[in-house]
Amino acid sequence: xxxxxxxxxxxxxxxxxxxxxxxxxxxxxxxxxxxxxxxxxxxxxxxxxxxxxxxxxxxxxxxxxxxxxxxxxxxxxxxxxxxxxxxxxxxxxxxxxxxxxxxxxxxxxxxxxxxxxxxxx
Numbered sequence: 529x530x531x532x533x534x535x536x537x538x539x540x541x542x543x544x545x546x547x548x549x550x551x552x553x554x555x556x557x558x559x560x561x562x563x564x565x566x567x568x569x570x571x572x573x574x575x576x577x578x579x580x581x582x583x584x585x586x587x588x589x590x591x592x593x594x595x596x597x598x599x600x601x602x603x604x605x606x607x608x609x610x611x612x613x614x615x616x617x618x619x620x621x622x623x624x625x626x627x628x629x630x631x632x633x634x635x636x637x638x639x640x641x642x643x644x645x646x647x648x649x
Contacts, residue, residue, distance in 0.1 A: 532603070533635075534601070535599075535601045536632040537614070537630070540628055541630065545619075548594050549568070549591040552589060553589075556613070559572065561573040568588050570588075572585045583609055587603075599613075611626065627642075
């Protein structure tokens with residue numbers, strides 16, 4: 529677990545996410561523990577053992593002109609949980625999906641690299 533995080537997640541500068549709001553919603557809506565509303569808000573309660581919540585990510589998806597502009601994400605989850613969400617934004621899961629994103633850390637009031645986030649090592 530990385531501890532509580534509050535991030536704004538954007539595509540790399542000068543680019544756009546390849547998925548639409550509808551594609552994102554369709555991709556995540558059937559994940560176990562995912563509650564997605566068509567206003568863009570969602571809660572993902574990530575469960576390990578039967579009925580035990582291991583982690584939770586709350587989010588809001590903002591879109592414009594048929595593309596996602598950014599996500600506002602808050603929560604406490606494992607790196608692989610965050611990367612699963614990021615993989616949907618990239619259009620497919622891949623090991624370097626974090627390189628396709630700009631992550632603004634609300635607590636630090638600065639952009640951070642995925643490898644620079646505390647708790648990854």
